[in-house]
Amino acid sequence: MLQRETDVAIIGGGPAGLAAAVEARNHGCDVLIIERDDSLGGILQQCIHPGFGLHEFDDELAGPEYAQRYIDVVENGGIDVLTNTMVLEITPTKDLYAISENGVINIISKSIVLAMGCRERTRGAIKIPGYRPTGVYTAGLAQRFVNIEGFMPGTEFVILGSGDIGMIMARRLTWEGATVHGVVEIQPYPSGLIRNKVQCLDDYNIPLYLSHTVVRVHGKDRVTGITISKVDENWKMIPGTEKFINCDTLLLSVGLIPENEITKKAGAALSRTNGPVVNQFLSTTINGIFACGNVLQVHDLVDNVAVEAKKAGKLAALYSKGVQVPTSMEKQIVRVSPGNGVGYVIPNVINLDVKEEFIEKAGSMRFSLRVRKPMQDIYIKMRSGQKELYKKFHRYVRPSEMIIFKIKESIKDFLEGLDIDTPIEVYVEPKNKQPGKRERD
Amino acid sequence: MIAKKPSVEEKEITCIVCPTGCSIHVKRLEDGTLSIEGNQCKRGYDYAETEFIEPKRILATTIRIEMAKVPLVPVRTDEPVPKEKLDEILDFLANIKVKAPVNCGDVLVEHVLGLDANIIATRTLGVDTCDKIACEI
Numbered sequence: 001m002l003q004r005e006t007d008v009a010i011i012g013g014g015p016a017g018l019a020a021a022v023e024a025r026n027h028g029c030d031v032l033i034i035e036r037d038d039s040l041g042g043i044l045q046q047c048i049h050p051g052f053g054l055h056e057f058d059d060e061l062a063g064p065e066y067a068q069r070y071i072d073v074v075e076n077g078g079i080d081v082l083t084n085t086m087v088l089e090i091t092p093t094k095d096l097y098a099i100s101e102n103g104v105i106n107i108i109s110k111s112i113v114l115a116m117g118c119r120e121r122t123r124g125a126i127k128i129p130g131y132r133p134t135g136v137y138t139a140g141l142a143q144r145f146v147n148i149e150g151f152m153p154g155t156e157f158v159i160l161g162s163g164d165i166g167m168i169m170a171r172r173l174t175w176e177g178a179t180v181h182g183v184v185e186i187q188p189y190p191s192g193l194i195r196n197k198v199q200c201l202d203d204y205n206i207p208l209y210l211s212h213t214v215v216r217v218h219g220k221d222r223v224t225g226i227t228i229s230k231v232d233e234n235w236k237m238i239p240g241t242e243k244f245i246n247c248d249t250l251l252l253s254v255g256l257i258p259e260n261e262i263t264k265k266a267g268a269a270l271s272r273t274n275g276p277v278v279n280q281f282l283s284t285t286i287n288g289i290f291a292c293g294n295v296l297q298v299h300d301l302v303d304n305v306a307v308e309a310k311k312a313g314k315l316a317a318l319y320s321k322g323v324q325v326p327t328s329m330e331k332q333i334v335r336v337s338p339g340n341g342v343g344y345v346i347p348n349v350i351n352l353d354v355k356e357e358f359i360e361k362a363g364s365m366r367f368s369l370r371v372r373k374p375m376q377d378i379y380i381k382m383r384s385g386q387k388e389l390y391k392k393f394h395r396y397v398r399p400s401e402m403i404i405f406k407i408k409e410s411i412k413d414f415l416e417g418l419d420i421d422t423p424i425e426v427y428v429e430p431k432n433k434q435p436g437k438r439e440r441d
Numbered sequence: 442m443i444a445k446k447p448s449v450e451e452k453e454i455t456c457i458v459c460p461t462g463c464s465i466h467v468k469r470l471e472d473g474t475l476s477i478e479g480n481q482c483k484r485g486y487d488y489a490e491t492e493f494i495e496p497k498r499i500l501a502t503t504i505r506i507e508m509a510k511v512p513l514v515p516v517r518t519d520e521p522v523p524k525e526k527l528d529e530i531l532d533f534l535a536n537i538k539v540k541a542p543v544n545c546g547d548v549l550v551e552h553v554l555g556l557d558a559n560i561i562a563t564r565t566l567g568v569d570t571c572d573k574i575a576c577e578i
Binding site: 038045048049050060061062063064065068071147148149150175194195197198199202203395396 | 462498499505510
């Protein structure tokens with residue numbers, strides 16, 4: 001069996017893996033990226049639309065362009081890359097096995113960064129009845145066909161799900177000569193950014209059917225049409241509201257799931273959101289295994305992926321140099337739980353027993369979360385028992401936009417203020433609960 | 442001097458500056474000035490004004506490429522172009538072909554359709570025909 005040794009092994013060469021690799025390399029480590037596709041860049045290579053890198057590069061780059069900036073650094077920075085190589089397993093002793101054109105490779109590393117990204121939810125995951133004809137694709141797969149491989153998966157489209165990929169594909173397909181008969185969204189509001197609704201749907205008069213879903217796919221060999229129906233607030237179809245739409249292709253843009261099969265095999269605990277449980281150092285429950293990017297939580301901005309990944313890369317580098325980075329399994333931990341109106345919060349736990357000199361090295365204390373539904377005039381708050389740890393006013397929050405905040409006070413004081421038996425709660429509080437107080441962000 | 446008559450005299454614009462998504466009503470008054478209502482901030486005002494007078498977009502699409510490992514190279518305009526020109530530019534780009542190697546940032550078409558914008562490559566693609574030859578054999 002082939003063998004490789006490295007300080008930091010990075011699984012996945014998408015934006016998270018690239019940023020983590022660059023950061024680990026900057027900390028003086030030997031770094032190896034393992035990528036299953038034939039080139040680096042991950043999903044960015046098919047996201048040819050502009051709008052990436054606004055925060056990081058102060059520019060509106062196309063996806064492949066953003067990736068290229070990192071690929072250039074990787075290629076010139078002495079970072080090793082294995083493409084066409086897929087990691088099959090991480091054993092509980094952190095032995096890594098991958099398969100490539102040359103056979104199975106055993107990779108021995110001091111630390112590992114999980115950066116495998118996510119995959120699309122499929123038809124099975126959302127249970128649409130009917131035959132299984134040709135012509136039902138996930139939106140991301142269709143995006144790859146159209147933007148990289150150079151062929152059109154159909155001519156008359158309906159898109160289920162108004163996430164950003166779905167709306168961007170609606171415009172893309174229109175530009176390539178197809179007709180998009182509508183975007184169908186089960187929620188009463190579009191689930192992607194308003195900017196995409198305006199520039200991808202409204203600009204091309206593509207109807208958006210809110211509070212609707214696909215109830216039937218017609219056709220035996222090829223899709224011949226779909227039936228959509230209005231739904232009530234519990235997502236139950238309302239009889240009598242069915243509408244038939246003629247089409248030959250149905251695209252599904254119905255959510256993304258972190259891809260954590262190897263994480264599970266390694267024995268790391270997963271959270272409710274299907275990502276690994278991590279602490280403030282992005283360490284999983286296993287010593288020396290860190291996670292970042294969409295494998296941890298599905299992001300909406302690649303800039304945020306890069307920030308998270310750099311942190312994971314840095315801590316993996318420190319760990320490989322012998323620094324004892326606490327895992328999210330240790331005894332001195334306090335849970336961070338999502339409260340009212342909050343879907344999830346990362347990190348899942350916070351280690352209290354952290355050496356003072358390490359606090360500085362580890363960088364800022366950063367939280368990210370998503371709210372459950374669109375809300376106006378609210379506070380995002382964090383508390384430990386009755387003690388308020390953080391509060392910020394937001395005029396408008398949406399589930400499609402990740403909220404990120406940092407602890408402004410000294411991290412040492414913050415940690416000392418926590419109580420091991422009292423979970424931290426992050427929650428939404430409407431502004432009108434505090435009459436007489438006028439505050440702006 | 443006769444002022445150029447704009448094609449649209451009144452328009453409902455959804456603001457994309459922030460997540461609030463204000464619905465802004467823009468109308469050209471008889472004296473030629475604009476009435477802009479419904480925005481909640483200055484940035485929204487500016488957005489609605491530009492969007493009414495001359496909406497512009499960065500156009501991102503693909504061009505056929507030969508001698509590379511994939512048949513398409515992604516491209517975009519390096520400056521925003523008038524929205525009404527998008528179809529024309531897409532038609533033009535659908536009929537051209539480039540050859541690998543292409544570097545990210547290379548200008549593939551200068552002043553596309555005489556506009557103040559170039560078409561630039563957004564991906565680096567080296568010469569790579571191995572896969573295709575393998576397929577043909």
